[in-house]
Amino acid sequence: MLKDEFKKEEQLRRQLDEYKVDIPVKLAHHRKRNRWEHFLAYLASPAKDPLTDGISSAGGLIKFTFMPVAGAVCIAIFQALLL
Amino acid sequence: MKSNEEWMTAYQQGNREAFGILYERMYEALYSFLFRYTREEQLSMDIVHDTFEVLQKTHSNFDSSKGTVKSYIFQISYRLLLNKLNRRKKWRTLLPFLIPVNTASFSAEEKLTIQQAIAILPEKQRAVILLAYYHDLPQEEIAQVLSIPVGTVKSRMHAAMKSLKEQLKGDYHAEG
Structure with a gap:
Protein backbone atom coordinates (compact mmCIF):
# COMPACT_ATOMS: atom_id res chain seq x y z
CA MET A 1 0.00 0.00 0.00
CA LEU A 2 1.21 3.48 -0.82
CA LYS A 3 -0.19 4.73 2.47
CA ASP A 4 2.60 2.80 4.23
CA GLU A 5 4.95 5.49 2.94
CA PHE A 6 3.42 7.80 5.54
CA LYS A 7 4.29 5.55 8.49
CA LYS A 8 7.57 7.31 9.09
CA GLU A 9 5.98 10.75 8.61
CA GLU A 10 4.03 11.12 11.82
CA GLN A 11 3.88 14.91 11.68
CA LEU A 12 2.65 14.95 8.10
CA ARG A 13 0.08 12.26 8.86
CA ARG A 14 -1.27 14.24 11.78
CA GLN A 15 -1.64 17.34 9.61
CA LEU A 16 -3.27 15.46 6.77
CA ASP A 17 -5.74 13.99 9.27
CA GLU A 18 -6.75 17.52 10.25
CA TYR A 19 -8.22 18.05 6.80
CA LYS A 20 -11.85 17.04 7.26
CA VAL A 21 -14.54 17.53 4.64
CA ASP A 22 -18.18 18.30 5.46
CA ILE A 23 -20.48 16.34 3.17
CA PRO A 24 -23.44 18.45 1.95
CA VAL A 25 -26.82 17.03 3.05
CA LYS A 26 -28.15 17.65 -0.48
CA LEU A 27 -25.85 14.91 -1.74
CA ALA A 28 -27.53 12.17 0.29
CA HIS A 29 -29.81 11.35 -2.66
CA HIS A 30 -28.76 11.07 -6.26
CA ARG A 31 -30.39 13.90 -8.17
CA LYS A 32 -29.13 15.35 -11.42
CA ARG A 33 -29.47 19.11 -11.89
CA ASN A 34 -31.21 20.02 -15.12
CA ARG A 35 -29.92 22.59 -17.61
CA TRP A 36 -32.17 25.33 -16.22
CA GLU A 37 -30.77 24.83 -12.70
CA HIS A 38 -27.22 24.89 -14.09
CA PHE A 39 -28.02 28.16 -15.87
CA LEU A 40 -29.51 29.71 -12.71
CA ALA A 41 -26.49 28.64 -10.64
CA TYR A 42 -24.21 30.13 -13.30
CA LEU A 43 -26.09 33.45 -13.18
CA ALA A 44 -26.03 33.51 -9.38
CA SER A 45 -22.34 32.69 -8.99
CA PRO A 46 -20.21 35.68 -8.03
CA ALA A 47 -17.75 36.80 -10.70
CA LYS A 48 -14.86 39.20 -10.91
CA ASP A 49 -15.72 42.80 -11.82
CA PRO A 50 -14.44 43.27 -15.42
CA LEU A 51 -13.84 47.00 -14.82
CA THR A 52 -11.68 46.65 -11.69
CA ASP A 53 -8.43 45.94 -13.54
CA GLY A 54 -8.92 48.83 -15.93
CA ILE A 55 -9.81 51.37 -13.26
CA SER A 56 -7.04 50.38 -10.85
CA SER A 57 -4.31 50.73 -13.48
CA ALA A 58 -2.64 54.08 -14.20
CA GLY A 59 -4.67 56.04 -16.69
CA GLY A 60 -7.40 53.38 -16.65
CA LEU A 61 -10.08 55.80 -15.44
CA ILE A 62 -9.20 58.30 -18.16
CA LYS A 63 -9.38 55.51 -20.72
CA PHE A 64 -12.86 54.53 -19.50
CA THR A 65 -13.98 58.17 -19.60
CA PHE A 66 -12.76 58.89 -23.10
CA MET A 67 -13.49 55.54 -24.69
CA PRO A 68 -17.22 56.36 -25.33
CA VAL A 69 -16.22 59.76 -26.79
CA ALA A 70 -13.64 58.13 -29.07
CA GLY A 71 -16.22 55.50 -30.06
CA ALA A 72 -18.80 58.18 -30.89
CA VAL A 73 -16.23 60.06 -33.01
CA CYS A 74 -15.38 56.86 -34.91
CA ILE A 75 -19.05 56.12 -35.59
CA ALA A 76 -19.60 59.72 -36.70
CA ILE A 77 -16.64 59.50 -39.13
CA PHE A 78 -17.92 56.16 -40.44
CA GLN A 79 -21.40 57.61 -41.01
CA ALA A 80 -19.91 60.71 -42.71
CA LEU A 81 -17.97 58.46 -45.09
CA LEU A 82 -21.15 56.55 -45.95
CA LEU A 83 -23.03 59.72 -46.89
CA MET B 1 -22.55 -7.98 3.67
CA LYS B 2 -22.14 -7.89 -0.09
CA SER B 3 -19.09 -6.25 -1.63
CA ASN B 4 -19.25 -3.36 -4.09
CA GLU B 5 -18.32 -5.78 -6.87
CA GLU B 6 -21.24 -8.06 -6.01
CA TRP B 7 -23.65 -5.11 -6.02
CA MET B 8 -22.23 -3.99 -9.36
CA THR B 9 -22.81 -7.46 -10.79
CA ALA B 10 -26.36 -7.32 -9.46
CA TYR B 11 -26.81 -3.91 -11.12
CA GLN B 12 -25.44 -5.28 -14.38
CA GLN B 13 -28.04 -8.04 -14.14
CA GLY B 14 -30.83 -5.50 -13.83
CA ASN B 15 -31.17 -4.96 -10.08
CA ARG B 16 -32.07 -1.23 -9.85
CA GLU B 17 -31.75 -1.19 -6.07
CA ALA B 18 -28.04 -2.02 -6.43
CA PHE B 19 -27.40 1.37 -8.03
CA GLY B 20 -28.79 3.15 -4.97
CA ILE B 21 -26.63 1.04 -2.68
CA LEU B 22 -23.50 1.81 -4.70
CA TYR B 23 -24.36 5.49 -4.54
CA GLU B 24 -24.87 5.30 -0.76
CA ARG B 25 -21.50 3.62 -0.34
CA MET B 26 -19.48 5.80 -2.67
CA TYR B 27 -20.79 9.37 -2.70
CA GLU B 28 -19.05 10.56 0.47
CA ALA B 29 -15.63 9.28 -0.55
CA LEU B 30 -16.06 10.66 -4.05
CA TYR B 31 -17.20 14.07 -2.83
CA SER B 32 -14.30 14.24 -0.33
CA PHE B 33 -11.80 13.52 -3.09
CA LEU B 34 -13.32 16.07 -5.44
CA PHE B 35 -13.64 18.73 -2.76
CA ARG B 36 -10.06 18.32 -1.55
CA TYR B 37 -8.92 18.50 -5.16
CA THR B 38 -10.96 21.56 -6.21
CA ARG B 39 -12.09 23.19 -2.94
CA GLU B 40 -15.36 23.98 -4.70
CA GLU B 41 -18.54 22.61 -3.19
CA GLN B 42 -20.90 23.06 -6.12
CA LEU B 43 -18.45 21.75 -8.71
CA SER B 44 -17.72 18.71 -6.55
CA MET B 45 -21.43 17.99 -6.05
CA ASP B 46 -22.09 18.32 -9.78
CA ILE B 47 -19.31 15.89 -10.62
CA VAL B 48 -20.57 13.35 -8.07
CA HIS B 49 -23.98 13.45 -9.77
CA ASP B 50 -22.45 13.38 -13.26
CA THR B 51 -20.28 10.40 -12.29
CA PHE B 52 -23.33 8.34 -11.36
CA GLU B 53 -25.11 9.48 -14.51
CA VAL B 54 -22.18 8.10 -16.50
CA LEU B 55 -22.17 4.94 -14.36
CA GLN B 56 -25.83 4.36 -15.26
CA LYS B 57 -24.88 4.47 -18.94
CA THR B 58 -21.61 2.54 -18.78
CA HIS B 59 -22.15 0.00 -15.96
CA SER B 60 -22.11 -2.83 -18.48
CA ASN B 61 -18.46 -1.96 -19.31
CA PHE B 62 -17.29 -2.74 -15.80
CA ASP B 63 -15.14 -5.86 -15.59
CA SER B 64 -14.23 -7.01 -12.08
CA SER B 65 -11.12 -8.81 -13.39
CA LYS B 66 -9.67 -5.43 -14.43
CA GLY B 67 -10.20 -3.54 -11.18
CA THR B 68 -12.49 -2.65 -8.31
CA VAL B 69 -15.76 -0.75 -8.46
CA LYS B 70 -14.16 1.99 -6.38
CA SER B 71 -11.35 2.59 -8.86
CA TYR B 72 -13.83 2.37 -11.78
CA ILE B 73 -16.04 5.07 -10.25
CA PHE B 74 -13.06 7.25 -9.28
CA GLN B 75 -11.73 6.93 -12.81
CA ILE B 76 -15.03 8.16 -14.30
CA SER B 77 -15.06 10.99 -11.81
CA TYR B 78 -11.45 12.04 -12.42
CA ARG B 79 -12.00 12.16 -16.18
CA LEU B 80 -15.13 14.28 -15.77
CA LEU B 81 -13.23 16.57 -13.42
CA LEU B 82 -10.37 17.07 -15.86
CA ASN B 83 -12.81 17.76 -18.71
CA LYS B 84 -14.67 20.36 -16.67
CA LEU B 85 -11.48 22.06 -15.48
CA ASN B 86 -10.02 22.15 -18.99
CA ARG B 87 -13.25 23.56 -20.40
CA ARG B 88 -13.25 26.18 -17.66
CA LYS B 89 -9.63 27.14 -18.42
CA LYS B 90 -10.59 27.75 -22.05
CA TRP B 91 -13.52 29.98 -21.04
CA ARG B 92 -11.31 31.88 -18.63
CA THR B 93 -8.82 32.57 -21.39
CA LEU B 94 -11.60 33.96 -23.59
CA LEU B 95 -13.52 35.80 -20.84
CA PRO B 96 -11.15 36.40 -17.90
CA PHE B 97 -13.70 38.39 -15.87
CA LEU B 98 -15.86 35.27 -15.47
CA ILE B 99 -13.45 33.89 -12.87
CA PRO B 100 -15.60 33.12 -9.81
CA VAL B 101 -14.76 34.84 -6.55
CA ASN B 102 -13.27 32.35 -4.09
CA THR B 103 -15.51 32.42 -1.02
CA ALA B 104 -13.75 29.59 0.84
CA SER B 105 -13.11 30.34 4.47
CA PHE B 106 -10.90 28.65 7.02
CA SER B 107 -11.61 28.12 10.66
CA ALA B 108 -8.22 27.18 12.09
CA GLU B 109 -4.71 28.29 11.28
CA GLU B 110 -3.26 24.80 10.96
CA LYS B 111 -6.20 23.63 8.87
CA LEU B 112 -5.58 26.54 6.55
CA THR B 113 -1.96 25.50 6.20
CA ALA B 127 -4.51 13.56 -7.18
CA VAL B 128 -1.96 10.90 -6.19
CA ILE B 129 -1.62 12.00 -2.58
CA LEU B 130 -5.38 12.34 -2.11
CA LEU B 131 -6.12 8.90 -3.53
CA ALA B 132 -3.29 7.24 -1.61
CA TYR B 133 -3.75 8.87 1.78
CA TYR B 134 -7.47 9.59 2.11
CA HIS B 135 -8.85 6.75 0.02
CA ASP B 136 -6.33 3.98 0.69
CA LEU B 137 -6.05 3.08 -2.98
CA PRO B 138 -3.09 0.83 -3.85
CA GLN B 139 -0.69 2.14 -6.47
CA GLU B 140 -2.05 -0.14 -9.21
CA GLU B 141 -5.54 1.30 -8.74
CA ILE B 142 -4.24 4.88 -8.61
CA ALA B 143 -2.42 4.18 -11.87
CA GLN B 144 -5.71 2.94 -13.32
CA VAL B 145 -7.72 5.94 -12.09
CA LEU B 146 -5.20 8.47 -13.40
CA SER B 147 -4.29 6.43 -16.51
CA ILE B 148 -0.55 6.59 -15.78
CA PRO B 149 2.16 3.92 -15.24
CA VAL B 150 2.65 2.53 -11.71
CA GLY B 151 6.20 3.93 -11.60
CA THR B 152 4.87 7.42 -12.24
CA VAL B 153 2.44 7.04 -9.33
CA LYS B 154 5.36 6.33 -6.99
CA SER B 155 7.48 9.20 -8.23
CA ARG B 156 4.57 11.65 -8.03
CA MET B 157 3.81 10.42 -4.54
CA HIS B 158 7.34 11.04 -3.33
CA ALA B 159 7.44 14.44 -5.00
CA ALA B 160 4.11 15.36 -3.38
CA MET B 161 5.26 14.26 0.09
CA LYS B 162 8.49 16.19 -0.29
CA SER B 163 6.62 19.27 -1.44
CA LEU B 164 4.07 19.04 1.39
CA LYS B 165 6.80 18.73 4.00
CA GLU B 166 8.51 21.73 2.45
CA GLN B 167 5.31 23.77 2.48
CA LEU B 168 4.55 22.83 6.08
CA LYS B 169 8.09 23.48 7.20
CA GLY B 170 7.02 26.44 9.34
CA ASP B 171 4.72 24.23 11.37
CA TYR B 172 7.42 21.58 11.80
CA HIS B 173 9.85 24.17 13.19
CA ALA B 174 7.25 25.86 15.33
CA GLU B 175 6.33 22.60 17.05
CA GLY B 176 9.73 20.93 17.01
Whole structure:
Protein backbone atom coordinates (compact mmCIF):
# COMPACT_ATOMS: atom_id res chain seq x y z
CA MET A 1 0.00 0.00 0.00
CA LEU A 2 1.21 3.48 -0.82
CA LYS A 3 -0.19 4.73 2.47
CA ASP A 4 2.60 2.80 4.23
CA GLU A 5 4.95 5.49 2.94
CA PHE A 6 3.42 7.80 5.54
CA LYS A 7 4.29 5.55 8.49
CA LYS A 8 7.57 7.31 9.09
CA GLU A 9 5.98 10.75 8.61
CA GLU A 10 4.03 11.12 11.82
CA GLN A 11 3.88 14.91 11.68
CA LEU A 12 2.65 14.95 8.10
CA ARG A 13 0.08 12.26 8.86
CA ARG A 14 -1.27 14.24 11.78
CA GLN A 15 -1.64 17.34 9.61
CA LEU A 16 -3.27 15.46 6.77
CA ASP A 17 -5.74 13.99 9.27
CA GLU A 18 -6.75 17.52 10.25
CA TYR A 19 -8.22 18.05 6.80
CA LYS A 20 -11.85 17.04 7.26
CA VAL A 21 -14.54 17.53 4.64
CA ASP A 22 -18.18 18.30 5.46
CA ILE A 23 -20.48 16.34 3.17
CA PRO A 24 -23.44 18.45 1.95
CA VAL A 25 -26.82 17.03 3.05
CA LYS A 26 -28.15 17.65 -0.48
CA LEU A 27 -25.85 14.91 -1.74
CA ALA A 28 -27.53 12.17 0.29
CA HIS A 29 -29.81 11.35 -2.66
CA HIS A 30 -28.76 11.07 -6.26
CA ARG A 31 -30.39 13.90 -8.17
CA LYS A 32 -29.13 15.35 -11.42
CA ARG A 33 -29.47 19.11 -11.89
CA ASN A 34 -31.21 20.02 -15.12
CA ARG A 35 -29.92 22.59 -17.61
CA TRP A 36 -32.17 25.33 -16.22
CA GLU A 37 -30.77 24.83 -12.70
CA HIS A 38 -27.22 24.89 -14.09
CA PHE A 39 -28.02 28.16 -15.87
CA LEU A 40 -29.51 29.71 -12.71
CA ALA A 41 -26.49 28.64 -10.64
CA TYR A 42 -24.21 30.13 -13.30
CA LEU A 43 -26.09 33.45 -13.18
CA ALA A 44 -26.03 33.51 -9.38
CA SER A 45 -22.34 32.69 -8.99
CA PRO A 46 -20.21 35.68 -8.03
CA ALA A 47 -17.75 36.80 -10.70
CA LYS A 48 -14.86 39.20 -10.91
CA ASP A 49 -15.72 42.80 -11.82
CA PRO A 50 -14.44 43.27 -15.42
CA LEU A 51 -13.84 47.00 -14.82
CA THR A 52 -11.68 46.65 -11.69
CA ASP A 53 -8.43 45.94 -13.54
CA GLY A 54 -8.92 48.83 -15.93
CA ILE A 55 -9.81 51.37 -13.26
CA SER A 56 -7.04 50.38 -10.85
CA SER A 57 -4.31 50.73 -13.48
CA ALA A 58 -2.64 54.08 -14.20
CA GLY A 59 -4.67 56.04 -16.69
CA GLY A 60 -7.40 53.38 -16.65
CA LEU A 61 -10.08 55.80 -15.44
CA ILE A 62 -9.20 58.30 -18.16
CA LYS A 63 -9.38 55.51 -20.72
CA PHE A 64 -12.86 54.53 -19.50
CA THR A 65 -13.98 58.17 -19.60
CA PHE A 66 -12.76 58.89 -23.10
CA MET A 67 -13.49 55.54 -24.69
CA PRO A 68 -17.22 56.36 -25.33
CA VAL A 69 -16.22 59.76 -26.79
CA ALA A 70 -13.64 58.13 -29.07
CA GLY A 71 -16.22 55.50 -30.06
CA ALA A 72 -18.80 58.18 -30.89
CA VAL A 73 -16.23 60.06 -33.01
CA CYS A 74 -15.38 56.86 -34.91
CA ILE A 75 -19.05 56.12 -35.59
CA ALA A 76 -19.60 59.72 -36.70
CA ILE A 77 -16.64 59.50 -39.13
CA PHE A 78 -17.92 56.16 -40.44
CA GLN A 79 -21.40 57.61 -41.01
CA ALA A 80 -19.91 60.71 -42.71
CA LEU A 81 -17.97 58.46 -45.09
CA LEU A 82 -21.15 56.55 -45.95
CA LEU A 83 -23.03 59.72 -46.89
CA MET B 1 -22.55 -7.98 3.67
CA LYS B 2 -22.14 -7.89 -0.09
CA SER B 3 -19.09 -6.25 -1.63
CA ASN B 4 -19.25 -3.36 -4.09
CA GLU B 5 -18.32 -5.78 -6.87
CA GLU B 6 -21.24 -8.06 -6.01
CA TRP B 7 -23.65 -5.11 -6.02
CA MET B 8 -22.23 -3.99 -9.36
CA THR B 9 -22.81 -7.46 -10.79
CA ALA B 10 -26.36 -7.32 -9.46
CA TYR B 11 -26.81 -3.91 -11.12
CA GLN B 12 -25.44 -5.28 -14.38
CA GLN B 13 -28.04 -8.04 -14.14
CA GLY B 14 -30.83 -5.50 -13.83
CA ASN B 15 -31.17 -4.96 -10.08
CA ARG B 16 -32.07 -1.23 -9.85
CA GLU B 17 -31.75 -1.19 -6.07
CA ALA B 18 -28.04 -2.02 -6.43
CA PHE B 19 -27.40 1.37 -8.03
CA GLY B 20 -28.79 3.15 -4.97
CA ILE B 21 -26.63 1.04 -2.68
CA LEU B 22 -23.50 1.81 -4.70
CA TYR B 23 -24.36 5.49 -4.54
CA GLU B 24 -24.87 5.30 -0.76
CA ARG B 25 -21.50 3.62 -0.34
CA MET B 26 -19.48 5.80 -2.67
CA TYR B 27 -20.79 9.37 -2.70
CA GLU B 28 -19.05 10.56 0.47
CA ALA B 29 -15.63 9.28 -0.55
CA LEU B 30 -16.06 10.66 -4.05
CA TYR B 31 -17.20 14.07 -2.83
CA SER B 32 -14.30 14.24 -0.33
CA PHE B 33 -11.80 13.52 -3.09
CA LEU B 34 -13.32 16.07 -5.44
CA PHE B 35 -13.64 18.73 -2.76
CA ARG B 36 -10.06 18.32 -1.55
CA TYR B 37 -8.92 18.50 -5.16
CA THR B 38 -10.96 21.56 -6.21
CA ARG B 39 -12.09 23.19 -2.94
CA GLU B 40 -15.36 23.98 -4.70
CA GLU B 41 -18.54 22.61 -3.19
CA GLN B 42 -20.90 23.06 -6.12
CA LEU B 43 -18.45 21.75 -8.71
CA SER B 44 -17.72 18.71 -6.55
CA MET B 45 -21.43 17.99 -6.05
CA ASP B 46 -22.09 18.32 -9.78
CA ILE B 47 -19.31 15.89 -10.62
CA VAL B 48 -20.57 13.35 -8.07
CA HIS B 49 -23.98 13.45 -9.77
CA ASP B 50 -22.45 13.38 -13.26
CA THR B 51 -20.28 10.40 -12.29
CA PHE B 52 -23.33 8.34 -11.36
CA GLU B 53 -25.11 9.48 -14.51
CA VAL B 54 -22.18 8.10 -16.50
CA LEU B 55 -22.17 4.94 -14.36
CA GLN B 56 -25.83 4.36 -15.26
CA LYS B 57 -24.88 4.47 -18.94
CA THR B 58 -21.61 2.54 -18.78
CA HIS B 59 -22.15 0.00 -15.96
CA SER B 60 -22.11 -2.83 -18.48
CA ASN B 61 -18.46 -1.96 -19.31
CA PHE B 62 -17.29 -2.74 -15.80
CA ASP B 63 -15.14 -5.86 -15.59
CA SER B 64 -14.23 -7.01 -12.08
CA SER B 65 -11.12 -8.81 -13.39
CA LYS B 66 -9.67 -5.43 -14.43
CA GLY B 67 -10.20 -3.54 -11.18
CA THR B 68 -12.49 -2.65 -8.31
CA VAL B 69 -15.76 -0.75 -8.46
CA LYS B 70 -14.16 1.99 -6.38
CA SER B 71 -11.35 2.59 -8.86
CA TYR B 72 -13.83 2.37 -11.78
CA ILE B 73 -16.04 5.07 -10.25
CA PHE B 74 -13.06 7.25 -9.28
CA GLN B 75 -11.73 6.93 -12.81
CA ILE B 76 -15.03 8.16 -14.30
CA SER B 77 -15.06 10.99 -11.81
CA TYR B 78 -11.45 12.04 -12.42
CA ARG B 79 -12.00 12.16 -16.18
CA LEU B 80 -15.13 14.28 -15.77
CA LEU B 81 -13.23 16.57 -13.42
CA LEU B 82 -10.37 17.07 -15.86
CA ASN B 83 -12.81 17.76 -18.71
CA LYS B 84 -14.67 20.36 -16.67
CA LEU B 85 -11.48 22.06 -15.48
CA ASN B 86 -10.02 22.15 -18.99
CA ARG B 87 -13.25 23.56 -20.40
CA ARG B 88 -13.25 26.18 -17.66
CA LYS B 89 -9.63 27.14 -18.42
CA LYS B 90 -10.59 27.75 -22.05
CA TRP B 91 -13.52 29.98 -21.04
CA ARG B 92 -11.31 31.88 -18.63
CA THR B 93 -8.82 32.57 -21.39
CA LEU B 94 -11.60 33.96 -23.59
CA LEU B 95 -13.52 35.80 -20.84
CA PRO B 96 -11.15 36.40 -17.90
CA PHE B 97 -13.70 38.39 -15.87
CA LEU B 98 -15.86 35.27 -15.47
CA ILE B 99 -13.45 33.89 -12.87
CA PRO B 100 -15.60 33.12 -9.81
CA VAL B 101 -14.76 34.84 -6.55
CA ASN B 102 -13.27 32.35 -4.09
CA THR B 103 -15.51 32.42 -1.02
CA ALA B 104 -13.75 29.59 0.84
CA SER B 105 -13.11 30.34 4.47
CA PHE B 106 -10.90 28.65 7.02
CA SER B 107 -11.61 28.12 10.66
CA ALA B 108 -8.22 27.18 12.09
CA GLU B 109 -4.71 28.29 11.28
CA GLU B 110 -3.26 24.80 10.96
CA LYS B 111 -6.20 23.63 8.87
CA LEU B 112 -5.58 26.54 6.55
CA THR B 113 -1.96 25.50 6.20
CA ILE B 114 -2.65 21.89 5.22
CA GLN B 115 -5.50 22.90 2.90
CA GLN B 116 -3.33 25.48 1.21
CA ALA B 117 -0.38 23.13 1.02
CA ILE B 118 -2.52 20.55 -0.79
CA ALA B 119 -4.13 23.19 -2.99
CA ILE B 120 -0.81 24.51 -4.26
CA LEU B 121 0.55 21.08 -5.13
CA PRO B 122 0.72 20.47 -8.90
CA GLU B 123 -2.59 18.87 -9.98
CA LYS B 124 -1.00 15.54 -10.90
CA GLN B 125 0.73 15.18 -7.52
CA ARG B 126 -2.38 16.32 -5.67
CA ALA B 127 -4.51 13.56 -7.18
CA VAL B 128 -1.96 10.90 -6.19
CA ILE B 129 -1.62 12.00 -2.58
CA LEU B 130 -5.38 12.34 -2.11
CA LEU B 131 -6.12 8.90 -3.53
CA ALA B 132 -3.29 7.24 -1.61
CA TYR B 133 -3.75 8.87 1.78
CA TYR B 134 -7.47 9.59 2.11
CA HIS B 135 -8.85 6.75 0.02
CA ASP B 136 -6.33 3.98 0.69
CA LEU B 137 -6.05 3.08 -2.98
CA PRO B 138 -3.09 0.83 -3.85
CA GLN B 139 -0.69 2.14 -6.47
CA GLU B 140 -2.05 -0.14 -9.21
CA GLU B 141 -5.54 1.30 -8.74
CA ILE B 142 -4.24 4.88 -8.61
CA ALA B 143 -2.42 4.18 -11.87
CA GLN B 144 -5.71 2.94 -13.32
CA VAL B 145 -7.72 5.94 -12.09
CA LEU B 146 -5.20 8.47 -13.40
CA SER B 147 -4.29 6.43 -16.51
CA ILE B 148 -0.55 6.59 -15.78
CA PRO B 149 2.16 3.92 -15.24
CA VAL B 150 2.65 2.53 -11.71
CA GLY B 151 6.20 3.93 -11.60
CA THR B 152 4.87 7.42 -12.24
CA VAL B 153 2.44 7.04 -9.33
CA LYS B 154 5.36 6.33 -6.99
CA SER B 155 7.48 9.20 -8.23
CA ARG B 156 4.57 11.65 -8.03
CA MET B 157 3.81 10.42 -4.54
CA HIS B 158 7.34 11.04 -3.33
CA ALA B 159 7.44 14.44 -5.00
CA ALA B 160 4.11 15.36 -3.38
CA MET B 161 5.26 14.26 0.09
CA LYS B 162 8.49 16.19 -0.29
CA SER B 163 6.62 19.27 -1.44
CA LEU B 164 4.07 19.04 1.39
CA LYS B 165 6.80 18.73 4.00
CA GLU B 166 8.51 21.73 2.45
CA GLN B 167 5.31 23.77 2.48
CA LEU B 168 4.55 22.83 6.08
CA LYS B 169 8.09 23.48 7.20
CA GLY B 170 7.02 26.44 9.34
CA ASP B 171 4.72 24.23 11.37
CA TYR B 172 7.42 21.58 11.80
CA HIS B 173 9.85 24.17 13.19
CA ALA B 174 7.25 25.86 15.33
CA GLU B 175 6.33 22.60 17.05
CA GLY B 176 9.73 20.93 17.01
